[in-house]
Amino acid sequence: MNAVIPHASAAPAPGAGDGTLHATGPWRVAAADPALEEVADTVRALLAPHLPGRLLPAGSTGPATHALVLALDDEPPAAPRTTVGVAPDGGAHPADEAYRLRVTADGIECLARTAEGVFRAATSAVQLIATAGARGELPCQDVTDAPRYAWRGLMVDPARSFLTPDELRRIIDLAALYKLNVLHLHLTDNEGWRIELPGFPRLTEPVAGGRARAFYTAAAFRSLQEYAARRFVTVVPEIDLPGHCGTLREAVPGLAEAPAPAGLRERFPFIPPLDLTDGATRAAVSGLLAEVCELTAGPFVHIGADEAFGATAENFAASVHELRTIVRESGKSPVAWQESSRAGVEPRDIVQHWVDVPMMDLPDTEEELAARPELVTAGHTLSFIKALKGFFAPTDHDVARVVDGGGRVLLSPQSHLYLDRPYEAGFAPPEQTDAAGSLGFGNYRPRSIEHAASWDPGVYAIPDECVAGVEAIVFAEQFKGFDDVIFLLLPRLASVAEAAWCGRAPEWTEYRERLARHGQVWNQRGLTHFATTEVPWAE
Template sequence: MNAVVPRPARQTAAAGREGPHVAGDWRIRAADDRLTAVAGTVRALLAPHLGGRLLPDTDGGAPGCGPATLVLALDATPSAPHRTPVGVSPRGLSEPADESYRLTVTEHAVTCRAATPEGVFRAATTAVQLIAASEGRLPRQELADAPRHAWRGLMLDPARGHLTPDELRRVIDLAALYKLNVLHLHLTDNEGWRLQTPAVPALTAAGADGTPRAFYTVEEYRALQEYAAERFVTVVPEIDLPGHCAALREALPGLPDAPAPEGLAGRFPFVPPLDLADPTTRDAVASILADVCRTTVGPFVHIGGDEAVGATPESFALAVRELRALVRAAGKRPLAWQESSRAGITPDDIAQFWVDVPMMDLPDTEEELARRPELLAAGHTVELVRALKTFFAPADHDVARVVEGGGRVLLSPQSHLYLDRPYAPDVAPPDQAESAARLGFPLYRPRGVRHAAAWDPASHGIPDARIAGIEMTLFGESITGLDDLTTLLLPRLASLAETAWTGRAPEWEDHRVRLARHGRLWRERGLAYLASTEIPWP
């Protein structure tokens, strides 16, 4: 068997001698000048696995002479299982891109064929996995595949757990290897503002004590988008408003609070949301969003809209409508968390589904609470739990609002796709027990890798025509560096990337065996991962 993740739709063994030896020398050859840039990107992805065995760029003759060859070729009829993916194109295309491909392993070569450069690149990431996760000779075979979902994303949270541009590039490489095509960056929150915003320089100025803040300059942000685009990954920035705004309030003191529901003020700690009905506030936000849209290459800007605790429904709805209008006026398409559905939905709106009350898995009684040590440790009381359920009760109807309004749902349910969920203690090997216990959002019930891999996109009952895509999320409350981040991502990212690509949960026994071969790939890339006891690592 091969260890490719996502598992290709069609795998056919070929008769004859075995294919190239992975331990030998390799070269990359673009059979079409239009694939020269793709070949350079594939070379960069292969380099950590082949080192000096990846020969310099040169034609060097036809396949079969000397080193093994990874051939990239455009083919208008590549005999791949072409289908139109479900969902929204993250690149803003009227129809999702054709990412179908065919990969053939012969005695001396691995050939990647597709009708588009994007499809060739998806085939090449399969080839990288075959080479990196295999030992000995590759079996002669043919693989063919195409995605089920057009939008396959990963959200990271540098607002809370900052990552350097180089670290983000390493995550982009990882995402591309598993055929993800969106990097959603949660750039602002109470804890920080991570994108240089020339209109309001105070957002990234040094603190009152002179301590410099960590953020991405406009030049770094543009370079990051260019790097992602070379891997057919679209960057979507998130400016989270009108709640989660402490960093903005610190930079622009004196902005008025949004009108609060009667009796809420002072009962629970929260940062008051912004009041977008206030002209000064609206002008400041308009300048910020215009800057963000101006420096963003992709077609989407995320406006947040989640957990606006302390705003009346009327104030919140006004804020969402203003934020959407400002992004559209700047030439971009807005998307927001599911709560934005309460401001109305049109066919052009995308709402990111992350929660409903049953999914929150909260206790109802003192006895049930007593059996949840993670909630008790965080100071939860039955009163607080009831308040949370009351606040989140409208979430139970958000998806229906989106569907009925003709909008699109981006699937990110916290039950399975929130990768800041702690690992269950019983799946952590002894040498990783301490880090497994430290990492993740402590209010989520810990789970294993199999739990994430079991998620079924169809379980939510949303019609295909109303689905935008699938996106994993990883909020950064517990992140202190790249090793923490990738330990939470891996192996779960690979499992959910397979679900996003194929449209269904993988068969676990087969999947766990394939996953086991990817530990080597991650080690060669210098990426930490949880060696879950659920998986038979070699």
């Protein structure tokens, strides 16, 4: 068995018998084709934390016990899957990421038709080396692999909890290691605006008292995208409108308020969403989105469009239409949360499915509420929960709207792919009990790692042509900082990556044995994970 995640089918290497690669000793990374020199540099950087003192520098002529060789090969790998979904790099068809990996007694060879495929093979090789254990023994084997979904993403939330560019680079490396290829950045919300726009300096000016705001300069954002691109990861920025606009309202006074449903203001407090049917408001938003699009190297810009609490249905639909139009006029393709489907859906639209009422797992009676301490602690009453269900009732039909309109669904169901969920404390080692229960969004029922790994994207009755892909989500309402993000991601991100690449949920008993070896990988990278007692972690 190899410990590669996502799962990669392996067979004995022809002619190798029971041969073994002893992975101890020095290694070198070599590009067999000049076109792969940059890929080799990237693989070398990704491998470095796992071979301290044993990875030879580029161009080294010294002796090496083993070689990790990257090569282009026109012979098509025996790809076990058909890729479906939207190409995150904007290509008309999904990238060719199929690869072959050969482990021999002398080293590892990564073969594919494309540089991207070679890089995916190399991430499997990095995992094999990192999980080889103290004896460093790997069975000789041939691996052939290819993805099921073209869009395999992770969203993080620097709007609420800022992540430095270097921290985002570490997250990009982690995503790439598990063959994810999209980093979705939730850059704006009521709590913060995190990207510099030269035409709107007040968005990132110091706050009252002179305290500096944390944000990404235009130069830093471009550099981050370049770093991601070398790892075949596309960065998708999100500017969340017409709701979630508190910071924007503070910086740009006078933006028109959306007309609210009758009687709402008297019942619930809310920050008014924007009214993009107002000419001045549309002009301002058009200007800022044009700057975001100009800064974005990839083809997609996310416009948000979720939870526009305080806007009438008619005004919300009109505002979403304007947001889509502005992004398209700026040369990019809009992505939006599922509520945007109520503004109509066209075949080119990508709509991100995150919730329906059953998925919210909310109680119906006082007895059921009493059995949910996380909701009681949050101060929820049955009347509030009833109102919440009413607000989210239209979500039950959003996916059908997307499919009927010929759009593409990006799967991010809250039930399993929202990784800002507390862990089930009963599976926490003693030293992590407090963190397991306190980190994450308090409204969510704590769940086990087995529950997270049980998600199967194939259960949705969505035609292949209407699927964009899969994306994990980590919002940051109730935690702060990089270490908290990583604790919530690991180990759950690994099973999301497996479902996105393989197109199915892993078999738990077999998967937990592979997962047990990855604690070593994260430790070597300086990443703290939730050491659930469900998994027999390798020393």
